[in-house]
Amino acid sequence: MKSIAQIAAELQGYDPQALPADTVGAFLEQLVEPVTATERVPLFSALGRVLAEDVVSPISVPPHDNSAMDGFAFDGAQLVPGQPLALKIVGTALAGAAWRGRVAGGECVKIMTGAVMPAGLDTVVPQEFTQVQGDAVTVPADVLKAGDNRRFAGEDLMAGQPALQKGQRLTPAALGLLASLGLGEVSVVRRLRVAYFSTGDEILSLGEPPREGAVYDSNRYTVFGLLTRLGVEVVDLGVVKDEPALLEAAFRDAAARADAVITSGGVSVGEADHTKAMMRQLGDVAFWRIAMRPGRPMAVGRIAVDPLQDKSTSGACPSSATSSQNDRNGAILFGLPGNPVAVMVTFFAFVRPALLRMMGARAEPPVLLRAASEEPLRKKPGRTEYQRGIVAQHADGTLSVRTTGNQGSGVLSSMVQANGLIVLGHDQGNVAVGDQLSVMMFEGAV
Numbered sequence: 495m496k497s498i499a500q501i502a503a504e505l506q507g508y509d510p511q512a513l514p515a516d517t518v519g520a521f522l523e524q525l526v527e528p529v530t531a532t533e534r535v536p537l538f539s540a541l542g543r544v545l546a547e548d549v550v551s552p553i554s555v556p557p558h559d560n561s562a563m564d565g566f567a568f569d570g571a572q573l574v575p576g577q578p579l580a581l582k583i584v585g586t587a588l589a590g591a592a593w594r595g596r597v598a599g600g601e602c603v604k605i606m607t608g609a610v611m612p613a614g615l616d617t618v619v620p621q622e623f624t625q626v627q628g629d630a631v632t633v634p635a636d637v638l639k640a641g642d643n644r645r646f647a648g649e650d651l652m653a654g655q656p657a658l659q660k661g662q663r664l665t666p667a668a669l670g671l672l673a674s675l676g677l678g679e680v681s682v683v684r685r686l687r688v689a690y691f692s693t694g695d696e697i698l699s700l701g702e703p704p705r706e707g708a709v710y711d712s713n714r715y716t717v718f719g720l721l722t723r724l725g726v727e728v729v730d731l732g733v734v735k736d737e738p739a740l741l742e743a744a745f746r747d748a749a750a751r752a753d754a755v756i757t758s759g760g761v762s763v764g765e766a767d768h769t770k771a772m773m774r775q776l777g778d779v780a781f782w783r784i785a786m787r788p789g790r791p792m793a794v795g796r797i798a799v800d801p802l803q804d805k806s807t808s809g810a811c812p813s814s815a816t817s818s819q820n821d822r823n824g825a826i827l828f829g830l831p832g833n834p835v836a837v838m839v840t841f842f843a844f845v846r847p848a849l850l851r852m853m854g855a856r857a858e859p860p861v862l863l864r865a866a867s868e869e870p871l872r873k874k875p876g877r878t879e880y881q882r883g884i885v886a887q888h889a890d891g892t893l894s895v896r897t898t899g900n901q902g903s904g905v906l907s908s909m910v911q912a913n914g915l916i917v918l919g920h921d922q923g924n925v926a927v928g929d930q931l932s933v934m935m936f937e938g939a940v
Contacts, residue, residue, distance in 0.1 A: 498780045498795055501525060513782045514920050515878040518792075518844050521780075525794065526826055528854040529753060531684040537672055540664050542725035543682035544854045549658040554648035555674050559611040561587070563620045563643045566631050568602040570617030570640025579633040587612060602631060611644060618643035651675070661856035663725075683854035689729035689752035689825075690717050691744055693760040693769050694832065697733045712906060713758040713830075713837050720841050721756075724849060736760065741772040749776070749797040749825035753852060756845065759832030762791040769829070773797075777827060785877040785920065788903035789836035792844070793829030826852065833903035839880045842915065842934065862917065862932040865893035871925035873918050882912035885933055895933055913937070 501524045502508045505517055513521075532546040561567060568581055581602040587593035589608035596613075597603060603612050611618075617640050625632040651657050657675060658668060664680070672680055697711045698704070711733050721728045729752050734744040748755040760769025761781065770793070773779045779795030828845050830837045851857065865885050873879055882898040895916060898908040914935040918925070925931065 495527075496524060498525075498778045502780070510780055511783045513784050515784060515786045515843060516920065518782070518784060519847065522794065522844060522848040523851065523857075525796075526848045526852050528852055529684060529686060532681055533684050534679050534681050536679045537669050537677070540672075540680050540682060541666065541669060543664050543680075543685070545658055545660050545662045545664065546681040546683045546854065548656050548660050549672065549675075549677070549680065551651040551653055551655050551657040551675055552677075553675060554653045555650040556645055556647060558647050559616075560589075560645050561605045561607055561609050561611060561618045561643065562645050563618050564607050565605060565618045565620040565643065566602040566624060566633075567605040567611055567615040567618050568633075569597070569599070569615055570642070572599065573617070573633075573638075573640055576635050578635045581631045581633065583629040583631060585612075616641055616644055659856075661854060663855050686726040686754065686849060686853045687729060687752040688721050688726045688754045688756060688849065689731055689748035690714070690721070690756040690758075691731035691748065692733045692758050693736060693741065694733075695736050697759070699733050712834050713832070716834060716838060716906075717756060717758065717841070720838070720846070724846065724853075726849065726853070736768050738768050738772060741768055742776070745772055745776050745797055749799050752825055754826045754828065754849060755797060756828045756830060758830045758837050761793045761829045762831060773827065773829060777824070779827060779829075781829075786839075786843070787877055787879045788833060788901075789831055789840040789843070789880075791831050792840055793827065795827045796824040797827050798824050831903075834906040835882070835909055836903045838909055839915065843880065860934050862934055863893060863914070864930050865895035865933055867925050867927060867929045867931050868894050868896040870927055871897070871916075871918070873922055873924055875921050875923050878920050879916075879918040880934075881916040881918065882908045883914050883916040883931075883933055884912055885914055885935070895931055 501521055504524070505520060508517065535543065566581065566583070567587065572579055580600070582600060583604055584597060584601045585593045585595050585603045587603050587605040587609040589606050592610035593603050593612050597615060603615065605618060617638065619633050619638055620643065623634060623637045657671060662668065692711045692714050696708050698708045699711060714730070714733065718728060718730060729748070731744055731748055734740050745755070757769070770781060773793055773795070777795050777797035779793055782792045782794070784790055784792055830840050863885060871881070881901055883895045884898060885893055885895045887893055897916065898911045900908060914933040917932045917934055
């Protein structure tokens with residue numbers, strides 16, 4: 495396990511007071527490690543979980559050659575270019591009820607989609623292509639070729655081949671695939687535990703009466719939503735006042751109960767030093783000024799776990815999990831800014847990828863859409879900017895994007911209006927109308 499100083503020493507040009515956004519990702523990749531404990535869960539509980547091992551197909555899918563269409567199955571060798579083909583119907587093959595009779599030349603079997611192809615037959619003509627009178631079928635000339643509309647056994651998956659790979663997050667399609675293999679449960683990485691709390695004397699919890707100079711805590715609910723969508727086990731520790739004893743208790747409790755700890759507030763220059771001082775006291779922490787907008791201040795590191803206080807294995811995991819304390823080398827700390835938009839942006843840009851790595855998920859950079867700017871944008875090289883944007887699709891299929899207007903880091907309503915973040919790179923300058931921009935879409939992340 496590398497210390498903060500060791501990781502920093504390996505990163506070229508590391509400067510905690512002017513840290514490029516790309517370097518943050520490289521730093522966090524070295525800092526965080528995947529949890530190692532696993533458990534087996536039924537498919538209905540597996541959505542969004544991360545596979546702990548490769549899944550090898552125990553059967554072939556489909557298990558037999560079958561029809562891809564409702565129509566008539568016959569031996570395609572009888573087709574002659576430019577000539578129609580006359581066939582006699584001698585039976586019917588239904589899905590789940592194979593037809594076992596013999597089929598001679600000039601004969602066919604009426605067949606339903608998914609039905610097993612009768613022996614010796616390799617072609618299906620869709621019924622809408624044919625002319626049928628009684629038990630006689632005419633296949634028009636040149637409407638298909640031999641082998642058409644037949645699905646082969648193992649065409650989807652062959653027995654013994656990998657079906658899903660370790661590190662994949664299980665999607666609805668993956669659940670269906672596992673079910674098609676006859677698998678009722680699957681081995682997954684244990685659910686990551688993330689604790690979070692807000693800090694500051696000016697923060698009000700919901701239900702408290704308003705008071706001058708105070709604001710209601712929106713970050714707590716935003717972070718809860720982001721973590722819930724990610725599929726982690728959420729430990730909500732509420733609002734902690736900026737008092738050393740309370741902060742120490744909150745940090746110790748969070749580190750004992752979770753793999754990662756997220757705080758909001760208390761990391762900016764000029765704020766009360768109690769939060770930062772407690773981070774330093776309890777762990778190995780770096781304090782950054784990131785070359786980005788919004789979200790410049792951030793703290794990352796590890797908070798040591800007191801073995802006598804560690805609650806991570808006390809009822810937190812199902813009994814089937816192979817969870818143990820040895821997969822915890824301390825809780826990873828993410829100290830986020832206090833402004834609501836800055837919290838969301840730093841979460842999307844840095845925390846979410848790091849948590850996915852801790853969950854054991856394979857590294858997959860976010861897919862950025864390209865859209866033409868509808869307006870000129872001012873941008874200074876030397877920092878990465880994440881502007882709230884609204885992407886629209888036009889009748890000709892092209893995409894364009896415009897900002898939501900006011901980009902202040904406290905304007906949370908603009909995050910509701912936006913459907914993505916316009917990512918303006920570190921070295922990028924001003925943007926002209928029509929310039930192609932990269933957009934990190936919210937769908938799938940929020």
